Amino acid sequence: MTSFYPGPSRLYDGVERYLRDAVAEGILSNNHRSDAFMALYKRTVGLLRQKLGVPASYSVFFVSSATECWEIIAQSLVKEKSYHVFNGAFGKKWFIYTQRLTPGASAHPFFPEVTLPVSGLSADAYDSICITHNETSNGTAVSEQLLRNVRKKYPNHLIAVDATSSLGGIYLNFMWADVWFASVQKCFGLPAGLGILICSPNALKRAEELGDRHRYNSLLTLHDHLKVWQTSYTPNVLGIYLLMRVLQSVKPIREVEKKLLKRYARWEAFMSKSSLPFRFHIANPEVRSSTVLTFHTTERIVKQLKAQTGKAGLLLGNGYGELKSCTFRVANFPALREVEITRLMQVLADH
Numbered sequence: 001m002t003s004f005y006p007g008p009s010r011l012y013d014g015v016e017r018y019l020r021d022a023v024a025e026g027i028l029s030n031n032h033r034s035d036a037f038m039a040l041y042k043r044t045v046g047l048l049r050q051k052l053g054v055p056a057s058y059s060v061f062f063v064s065s066a067t068e069c070w071e072i073i074a075q076s077l078v079k080e081k082s083y084h085v086f087n088g089a090f091g092k093k094w095f096i097y098t099q100r101l102t103p104g105a106s107a108h109p110f111f112p113e114v115t116l117p118v119s120g121l122s123a124d125a126y127d128s129i130c131i132t133h134n135e136t137s138n139g140t141a142v143s144e145q146l147l148r149n150v151r152k153k154y155p156n157h158l159i160a161v162d163a164t165s166s167l168g169g170i171y172l173n174f175m176w177a178d179v180w181f182a183s184v185q186k187c188f189g190l191p192a193g194l195g196i197l198i199c200s201p202n203a204l205k206r207a208e209e210l211g212d213r214h215r216y217n218s219l220l221t222l223h224d225h226l227k228v229w230q231t232s233y234t235p236n237v238l239g240i241y242l243l244m245r246v247l248q249s250v251k252p253i254r255e256v257e258k259k260l261l262k263r264y265a266r267w268e269a270f271m272s273k274s275s276l277p278f279r280f281h282i283a284n285p286e287v288r289s290s291t292v293l294t295f296h297t298t299e300r301i302v303k304q305l306k307a308q309t310g311k312a313g314l315l316l317g318n319g320y321g322e323l324k325s326c327t328f329r330v331a332n333f334p335a336l337r338e339v340e341i342t343r344l345m346q347v348l349a350d351h
């Protein structure tokens, strides 16, 4: 089965070999205070800098998931009031998770079809801004220009970006925000269970100011351990090892992005020429995500297409949240292969 689910999704072909290597190399039996683990941590962070362009001044933490990052930000970085800008289910969930921990969280939803202008944000009364870069539930993304303009308009706010379904697939300019995070089961083509949290020097300054050390995953606690390339708990060593191997094998992010955008253009061409029984859920091409495609149709046709693709060994992603019955989703992640996409298009067109 080839999984087009937008996470977990198709694994990189190399993962099977990397798994065997991890066992053979003995890294999985090394404890996390060992030199071998510390070297692995350091090397993986080095590769994130080299392949994704994570700035040398930004710190990289390994945690368990993107959801955990929502909590770490709420606990260790939001002073009192966070401003949540979102247009879909993941951004909303982030807001709800934050509100449970810091009651000053405030929701600022926007319509998925609009290109959000920076003038649409009024975050002066807040200390943190939370933005979902790629909304996996409805297949939208915010532009780099918006992130740049938010940074310019709010130079002293803490800006946090959920890049769970874009980091590793799309070029991101890390300078436009203080906190970036993702989990590896989306664009990294890996099994779930590892989150990547990237923090600017200003984010760490904010953490120092707040002084939260109440939890095992408080940012300052994580940072104390990072200084010696360790973690505050026994981490997912296998996940980190697999990430290291995948990063070694992938091209620099600009090239990965180029490939994804070319494939996305193939999807656009596919959608424009045929008389298909489904359409892009998002009509405005400016705000459409290039890593997660969401298609809209009737409940009956969604069922039919799932059965049809399933028979061909291709797994479609379910619709998410309130879009569950009338949409289906297709990942455009780097690990998917050209021939697999061609095959999926054939089966979908065969309706």
Ligand SMILES: *Cc1c(COP(=O)(O)O)cnc(C)c1O
Residues within 6 Å of the ligand: 007, 064, 065, 066, 067, 068, 090, 132, 134, 135, 136, 162, 163, 164, 165, 183, 192
């Ligand atoms: C998948 C996803 C999450 C949740 O990731 P977990 O690893 O399950 O915590 C959060 N935000 C976005 C945008 C996602 O796509």
